[in-house]
Amino acid sequence: xxxxxxxxxxxxxxxxxxxxxxxxxxxxxxxxxxxxxxxxxxxxxxxxxxxxxxxxxxxxxxxxxxxxxxxxxxxxxxxxxxxxxxxxxxxxxxxxxxxxxxxxxxxxxxxxxxxxxxxxxxxxxxxxxxxxxxxxxxxxxxxxxxxxxxxxxxxxxxxxxxxxxxxxxxxxxxxxxxxxxxxxxxxxxxxxxxxxxxxxxxxxxxxxxxxxxxxxxxxxxxxxxxxxxxxxxxxxxxxxxxxxxxxxxxxxxxxxxxxxxxxxxxxxxxxxxxxxxxxxxxxxxxxxxxxxxxxxxxxxxxxxxxxxxxxxxxxxxxxxxxxxxxxxxxxxxxxxxxxxxxxxxxxxxxxxxxxxxxxxxxxxxxxxxxxxxxxxxxxxxxxxxxxxxxxxxxxxxxxxxxxxxxxxxxxxxxxxxxxxxxxxxxxxxxxxxxxxx
Numbered sequence: 009x010x011x012x013x014x015x016x017x018x019x020x021x022x023x024x025x026x027x028x029x030x031x032x033x034x035x036x037x038x039x040x041x042x043x044x045x046x047x048x049x050x051x052x053x054x055x056x057x058x059x060x061x062x063x064x065x066x067x068x069x070x071x072x073x074x075x076x077x078x079x080x081x082x083x084x085x086x087x088x089x090x091x092x093x094x095x096x097x098x099x100x101x102x103x104x105x106x107x108x109x110x111x112x113x114x115x116x117x118x119x120x121x122x123x124x125x126x127x128x129x130x131x132x133x134x135x136x137x138x139x140x141x142x143x144x145x146x147x148x149x150x151x152x153x154x155x156x157x158x159x160x161x162x163x164x165x166x167x168x169x170x171x172x173x174x175x176x177x178x179x180x181x182x183x184x185x186x187x188x189x190x191x192x193x194x195x196x197x198x199x200x201x202x203x204x205x206x207x208x209x210x211x212x213x214x215x216x217x218x219x220x221x222x223x224x225x226x227x228x229x230x231x232x233x234x235x236x237x238x239x240x241x242x243x244x245x246x247x248x249x250x251x252x253x254x255x256x257x258x259x260x261x262x263x264x265x266x267x268x269x270x271x272x273x274x275x276x277x278x279x280x281x282x283x284x285x286x287x288x289x290x291x292x293x294x295x296x297x298x299x300x301x302x303x304x305x306x307x308x309x310x311x312x313x314x315x316x317x318x319x320x321x322x323x324x325x326x327x328x329x330x331x332x333x334x335x336x337x338x339x340x341x342x343x344x345x346x347x348x349x350x351x352x353x354x355x356x357x358x359x360x361x362x363x364x365x366x367x368x369x370x371x372x373x374x375x376x377x378x379x380x381x382x383x384x385x386x387x388x389x390x391x392x393x394x395x396x397x398x399x400x401x402x403x404x405x406x407x408x409x410x411x412x413x414x415x416x417x418x419x420x421x422x423x424x425x426x427x428x429x430x431x432x433x434x435x436x437x438x439x440x441x442x443x444x445x
Contacts, residue, residue, distance in 0.1 A: 009053045010091050011118070011292050014038070015125060016072065019046035020065040027061030027086075029054055035064055043284040051289060060086040115295030119282065120444040123241035128234050128257055130281060132271045140165045140269055143173060143206040150205055151181055151366040160360035163256045163269060164205060170266040172256050174231055176205055178359045181371075182333050184208070185362065189330065189376045233258050236270055240278050244439055247275055253342075275435040280412035282442075283405075290405060295442065300407055300433065301400030305441050306421065308431035312400075320431055322347045325354055329384055330376035332357055342434065343395075343418055346381060351428040353420060356395045357381055364388050397422050400430065404438075411435050 016023050016038060024035040029052065038048035060078065063070045071077060071087050078088045140163040141150050154162060154176070166173035234243045234255045247255060257271040290296055300306065309320045321339055323332055323346050335344065336359055343358035364387040365371035388394075396410040397420050410419050411433075421431040 009055055012052050012054050012089070012091050013049060013118070013122065013125075013292070014052065014061065015041075015047055015049045016063045016065065016070075017047040017126075018065075018070075018072075020048065022066060023048040024064040025050045025052075025061060026064060028059050029061070038063075041285050042287060049285075051292060054091045056092045058088060058090055060088050062086050111294040115293040116442060116444055118293055119442050120241055122282070122285065123244060123278070123443065124239045126240050126281065127236065128238050128240060128243050128271075128273055129236040130240065131273055131277045132236070132257070138269060138272065139163075140172065141176060141205065142167060143209075144204045147184065147203045147205055147208050148369070150176060151363060151371075152369075154178075154181075155363040155366035160363070161254050161272070163272070164209075165269075166206075172231060172233070172258060172267055172269055174209060175252075175254070175256070177253075178362055179337075180208065181362050181365075182337065182359060185365070185371055185374075185376060186333060186337075188371070231256070234273055235259070240281065241443060243273050244275065244278050244443055247273075248436060248439055251340075274414065275439055276412060276414040276417065279408055279435065279438065280414075283409055283412045296403065296405035296408065298404055299401045300398065300404055300421070303404060303441060305404070306431045306433035306437045308421075309429070312430050320345075320429070322351070322429060323357055323381055324348075325380065325382040325385075327381050328377055329374070329379040329381060332381055333362070333376065343432070345420055345429045345432060346385075347429055350426070353397065353422055353427050353429050355385055356418070356420065357385070358394065358417070361385070361388060361394075395420055398433075399424055404441075407433055408438060411438060 014025050016025075023038045025038050026032060026035050030036065036050055036052075038050040041047045041049050063072070071085050075087050076089065077085050079085045139153070139157060139159060141153065143164050143166050145153075150162075154160070161175050161177045163172045164174045164176055165171075232246060232250050232252060232255055234246065234257050236257055236259055243255060247253070254272050254274045256269055257273050258267040259270055260267050286293055286296070307318050307320050318339075321335060321341065321344050323335070323344050325346055325348075332344065336342070342360075343356055345353055346355040346357055348354055361384065364384065365374060367387055370387065394415060395418055396413075396416050398407055398410065400421055407419050410416055418432055418434045420429060421433065422428060423430055
């Protein structure tokens, strides 16, 4: 038997499912997906085979034009579905000590199929605000806006071309701080007040060739974006494959001359969608019941072992800011736990924290080689809200719920009692595990 999800995403008051699997006699009522006002769903346990089905919506027979259909000799159109047992496929990146079970592969296939069904416009809230900066805004002003609005990444608008041309990130601020330290006479605070974002982006390719490929020095990497009608699965894979944190969702005019910025899609938003839809039917994806300590997930200290092949990095509160920034860039990580002399968790330092130095233009006077991590974290308000903790015995789903909060972004695994840091799990880790490449 195979658990099979049927969905009607077009609204209604009462929606029923009927098909060949009920003998076309029984009408099974569908329920609204949690958090949705228009998507009805029903999960059926079916033996492998072909099935025809239809929806009875507010007294009218309907079929989903976006799904596979078949027409009989009388002209009646029904949806059709092939139900089959998922094939067992080994994950190419799993360590030898981890043997994938059938429930792991079944869960990954079901989650990928679910995300392939839903579109990116599902992530767009009914109301809210979205920020974009003109490429001709001064760098100094741009980072003040990012700090004041709590943004770690912001799209860039190029007025002449009427297009979103790129993204400004916290990493750009890190590179600027490093450049201020290396060449204080070349890149001063006064220059940053006049230096535009566009000029900085162009200059970064020359100042920091180590962060781009040789081809990118000649050909600027095109903006990685998504359309509102693309599947959530495609958007998640695009974020993972390009090693980025977000993608702008753009609606293009028919002639392609202007792009409307609709949303900034991120893995946290997609994970929140998954949790909302499967919260009351977790048995449909049994993988999420497993404890995180038994899964090839996250980065761990040497004594625990690391599924990713990378060992956990940590910092002390007394470490210098210059060392921390270089470690973030060289190790290509987004955050590093801060521990005491016993290895117990104190706080977390991440790339996005660096925008706090825009407060009062602190970055213009700070000395990276004389400033400690603890001094930087004092500038942050509510620093402990940026991460959550868990234990190795906690379920994958409990970690997914924590990470679905866009403020959190990573969960630190601590040992019960001692609070020693054992590992860290990020959004990227979770998605590399739960969806198919």
